[in-house]
Amino acid sequence: MTCPEELDPTRLLTPRAREVLAAARAVLERQGWEALTMRTLADELDIAAPSLYKHFASKEALRGQLAALALKEFGEAVRPVTTVAALVRRYRDVATAHPQLYRLSTSGPLDRAALPPGLEDWSGSPFLEATGDPHRAQALWAAVHGMVVLELDGRFPTGAAPEATWRELVRHFS
Amino acid sequence: MTCPEELDPTRLLTPRAREVLAAARAVLERQGWEALTMRTLADELDIAAPSLYKHFASKEALRGQLAALALKEFGEAVRPVTTVAALVRRYRDVATAHPQLYRLSTSGPLDRAALPPGLEDWSGSPFLEATGDPHRAQALWAAVHGMVVLELDGRFPTGAAPEATWRELVRHFS
DNA sequence: AAAGTTGGCTAACAGCGTTAGCCCACGAAC
DNA sequence: GTTCGTGGGCTAACGCTGTTAGCCAACTTT
Numbered sequence: 270m271t272c273p274e275e276l277d278p279t280r281l282l283t284p285r286a287r288e289v290l291a292a293a294r295a296v297l298e299r300q301g302w303e304a305l306t307m308r309t310l311a312d313e314l315d316i317a318a319p320s321l322y323k324h325f326a327s328k329e330a331l332r333g334q335l336a337a338l339a340l341k342e343f344g345e346a347v348r349p350v351t352t353v354a355a356l357v358r359r360y361r362d363v364a365t366a367h368p369q370l371y372r373l374s375t376s377g378p379l380d381r382a383a384l385p386p387g388l389e390d391w392s393g394s395p396f397l398e399a400t401g402d403p404h405r406a407q408a409l410w411a412a413v414h415g416m417v418v419l420e421l422d423g424r425f426p427t428g429a430a431p432e433a434t435w436r437e438l439v440r441h442f443s
Numbered sequence: 444m445t446c447p448e449e450l451d452p453t454r455l456l457t458p459r460a461r462e463v464l465a466a467a468r469a470v471l472e473r474q475g476w477e478a479l480t481m482r483t484l485a486d487e488l489d490i491a492a493p494s495l496y497k498h499f500a501s502k503e504a505l506r507g508q509l510a511a512l513a514l515k516e517f518g519e520a521v522r523p524v525t526t527v528a529a530l531v532r533r534y535r536d537v538a539t540a541h542p543q544l545y546r547l548s549t550s551g552p553l554d555r556a557a558l559p560p561g562l563e564d565w566s567g568s569p570f571l572e573a574t575g576d577p578h579r580a581q582a583l584w585a586a587v588h589g590m591v592v593l594e595l596d597g598r599f600p601t602g603a604a605p606e607a608t609w610r611e612l613v614r615h616f617s
Numbered sequence: 618a619a620a621g622t623t624g625g626c627t628a629a630c631a632g633c634g635t636t637a638g639c640c641c642a643c644g645a646a647c
Numbered sequence: 648g649t650t651c652g653t654g655g656g657c658t659a660a661c662g663c664t665g666t667t668a669g670c671c672a673a674c675t676t677t
């Protein structure tokens with residue numbers, strides 16, 4: 270299920286900027302946000318750190334583009350929507366498959382001005398589709414997100430959330 | 444509702460370390476984690492930054508103590524437990540009253556080794572009390588946490604989560 | 618041929634967490 | 648009553664961070 274072209278956050282980037290973004294993503298997924306410094310990123314591309322500023326105004330801007338990219342990819346990965354249970358399953362799987370990207374795109378403030386208009390709504394719409402009601406959709410999204418972040422951060426006593434907890438959550442929203 | 448003395452995370456700290464911790468908390472709540480640097484904290488106490496290391500081994504250790512403190516205080520603030528609805532209401536209120544402390548204590552990894560044994564369980568037990576079932580408790584906790592962090596990060600289109608979404612969530616768990 | 622754009626470079630700065638090494642005040646021990 | 652350990656401060660400095668300034672080569676457009 271692919272994202273409408275006009276929502277592609279990399280649409281306005283130069284080819285070189287797209288390469289930088291891809292490298293940033295690679296470092297992020299491989300080593301985490303902490304390890305993604307302007308210098309390590311520059312090393313990955315075999316250029317000097319200040320040269321990165323030819324493509325992104327700041328590290329924060331780069332972060333924003335990564336977040337936008339994640340919004341798009343997760344939105345795609347979760348489609349097409351069938352049942353609540355299937356949506357939750359897919360959401361969980363894709364988030365845990367890309368934990369760093371997920372965390373980046375879902376925690377901390379989101380610079381909406383830097384997002385293609387409509388992308389955020391589009392990425393959230395599967396929950397609306399699955400539940401049929403905006404508030405139910407928000408509540409489900411929040412619940413699933415809560416489970417995922419607690420799981421990623423190892424906040425459950427068992428490490429990952431027990432299957433039974435996931436089932437319980439799905440049950441409440443089905 | 445007060446925390447058992449043996450779970451008090453500041454129990455083993457020297458008086459001076461407690462003062463440092465209190466100052467750190469003040470800066471954190473006033474200006475956020477980003478602004479809480481070893482130097483700004485030292486300024487707050489009218490000492491030099493390296494002197495802080497007489498009381499805490501690292502900034503990470505200090506962060507851990509702040510998280511432990513938050514666990515204790517939030518655990519207290521949410522008691523005594525009556526209904527699911529009341530628990531959710533209290534949880535939400537106390538979290539939004541201390542957003543920085545809440546975020547600090549609930550996101551990112553938690554250094555359990557530095558926590559008084561039992562504190563984490565104690566802080567989570569209200570959810571068990573309210574739901575009567577461990578998996579229901581975890582699911583509810585995750586859901587409420589998800590709502591709170593999305594709210595704190597301004598991730599809902601309206602800024603805060605709509606009342607109706609909170610009601611929806613409570614309804615599913617009541 | 619001229620001009621502008623793209624994408625690189627080095628040198629440097631301020632702020633970050635942190636370490637090393639020194640010093641002084643105070644309470645206990647010989 | 649002096650010695651000694653300890654608690655709590657200090658300055659100087661290091662390596663790392665994001666970022667700026669200023670320069671330069673190549674390529675494209677006029």
